[in-house]
Amino acid sequence: DAGVTQSPTHLIKTRGQQVTLRCSPKSGHDTVSWYQQALGQGPQFIFQYYEEEERQRGNFPDRFSGHQFPNYSSELNVNALLLGDSALYLCASSLLIGPPTGLVSGELFFGEGSRLTVL
Amino acid sequence: DAKTTQPPSMDCAEGRAANLPCNHSTISGNEYVYWYRQIHSQGPQYIIHGLKNNETNEMASLIITEDRKSSTLILPHATLRDTAVYYCIVRVGGTSYGKLTFGQGTILTVHP
Numbered sequence: 769d770a771g772v773t774q775s776p777t778h779l780i781k782t783r784g785q786q787v788t789l790r791c792s793p794k795s796g797h798d799t800v801s802w803y804q805q806a807l808g809q810g811p812q813f814i815f816q817y818y819e820e821e822e823r824q825r826g827n828f829p830d831r832f833s834g835h836q837f838p839n840y841s842s843e844l845n846v847n848a849l850l851l852g853d854s855a856l857y858l859c860a861s862s863l864l865i866g867p868p869t870g871l872v873s874g875e876l877f878f879g880e881g882s883r884l885t886v887l
Numbered sequence: 888d889a890k891t892t893q894p895p896s897m898d899c900a901e902g903r904a905a906n907l908p909c910n911h912s913t914i915s916g917n918e919y920v921y922w923y924r925q926i927h928s929q930g931p932q933y934i935i936h937g938l939k940n941n942e943t944n945e946m947a948s949l950i951i952t953e954d955r956k957s958s959t960l961i962l963p964h965a966t967l968r969d970t971a972v973y974y975c976i977v978r979v980g981g982t983s984y985g986k987l988t989f990g991q992g993t994i995l996t997v998h999p
Contacts, residue, residue, distance in 0.1 A: 772930070801986065810974060810989030811931065824986055858930050860987075875921075876987065878930030 770795060772879035774859050780885045781849050789844040789882045793861030800842040801876065802834060803858040811858055817842055849886045856881040891975045896994040899969075905962040907993050909975030912956040918979050920951060921987070922960045924971040924995075931974065931989075934960065965997045 773792045781787050793800050799818045803811035813826035817836035836842045840861075846853055860876040892910040899905040911920065921936040935942055935949045937958075942949045948961040962969055974992040 803987075803989075810972075810992055811987075813986045813988065816986065826986070860930075875933035875936070876931075878932070880928075880930050 772859055772861050772877050774857075774879035774882050776882055777880065778883045778885075780887060782887050783849055783851060785849050785886075786845065786847045787849060787884060789846075789857050789859075789884075791842045791844070791859030791861075791879060793840050793842070793859075794877045797861035797863050797877070798840050799862045800836055800840065801860045801862070802842070802844045803860065803878075804828070805856040805858060805881070807855070814844070846884075851886050854884060854886045856883050891977055891990055893973070893975050893990065893993045895991065896996070899962075899965045899995060899997050901967060901997055901999050902964055905965040905969065905995060905997070907960040907962075907973050907975075907995065908957065909960070910957045911975070911977045914955050914977050915979070918977050920949065920955075920958050921976040921978065922947070922949065923974045923976065923987070923989075924969075925974070925992070926968075926971040934973075965995075967997050967999065969995065970997045971995060 772794050775790045801816040802814040804814055805811040814828050814832055815825040815834055816823050820836045831847045833845045858878050858881045860878045862876045919936050919938050922934040923931040924934055925931045935944055935947050937949045937951055939951055939955055951958045972992040972994050974989050976987050
């Protein structure tokens, strides 16, 4: 049973460029969340997707956008990259039960992350 | 979600129990206590969660005080592989979707 997979594992971009990160959730999971983790900090919630819609969003600018596909996989897009966007980007999947109340199972499963360096 | 307070770092000898405290004095009645850990260069890993009763699984035990204002994660026999950052998170169990609010966590170092 594959866990959460993310690609690419590492990438380098320059300021102003755009980047797309990909995530495949754990088998059986239907909800994907994205987190940004700067060096030495805890992960910060970016947004969550369920049924191909953004359901909840953290305090991130519109340069950060996402998408969820019918097979539950997800993409994170960041436009107009800044030096401060350098971070580990984590994808987490979970199983949503009892919609539309947002009930989730007790745990999130995280991938290994995509490390983005902006020069 | 309620805020948590954890010590920035702790040490533990291999084979001994590691007891990691967490303060969540503003916790609400419908908020759960979750513990995750993050080993260097890996994604966070779920450990355990609870509402008000003590919980135990194959990884750890979670002890929640009767007033629910604090909790302790117990790793009964710490190994070198338990060296990681441990995050205590409090969140509503039903309506917050997948959002977890991570703090700085506790860096646990297990020594030989």
